Amino acid sequence: MEKQTGCIHIYCGDGKGKTTTGMGLCVRAAGYGYRVLIYQFMKNNSTSERKILEKIPNITIVNGLECEKFSFQMTEEEKKERKEFYESQFNLLVKMITEESYDVVFFDELIYTIGAGLFDEKLLLDFLKEKPEQLEVILTGQGPSPALTEAADYVSEIRKIKHPFDRGIPSRKGIEK
Secondary structure, eight states: OOOOOOOEEEESSTTTTTTHHHHHHHHHHHTTOOOOEEEEOOOTTTOHHHHHTTSSTEEEEOOOOOOOGGGGSOOOHHHHHHHHHHHHHHHHHHHHHHHOOOOOEEETTTHHHHHSSSSSHHHHHHHHHHHHHHHHHEEOOOOOOHHHHHOEEEEEEESSOOOOGGGGGOOOTTTTO
């Protein structure tokens, strides 16, 4: 396979589909033969897409915490613990990327995690500056900073126009989770 310069993708906004878009790109890359690494920040290990993605040989999904909650539900102590955990996980992922020569990495909801104060954006920006040349990086979440937007090659906003949640319909298995 021909190695090419890797780009940085951001899928952001308040609409449904950021993770779905990122996962679709991961499937496409794996179908081509690329090695893909996925980590989901702020999500437990039970999202529906994992069940099928874990069966694809070229995709590696690193587990996070079994129990997660929204940042606004966390105490200050929990926020501090999460920040330490997420930054430690990120360092583990960077080591894996370097040692195992991945072609694509998907940091799902990392932008949201930064915005919630649970991850130091400088760690990500430093990684993006020094990443392996061929590595494709996918980032999702709401509200990327100007520095992150500047570092990206692609920035696509997914905007909510209408969503069932607004009518009181909770997230549904296999569709939103």
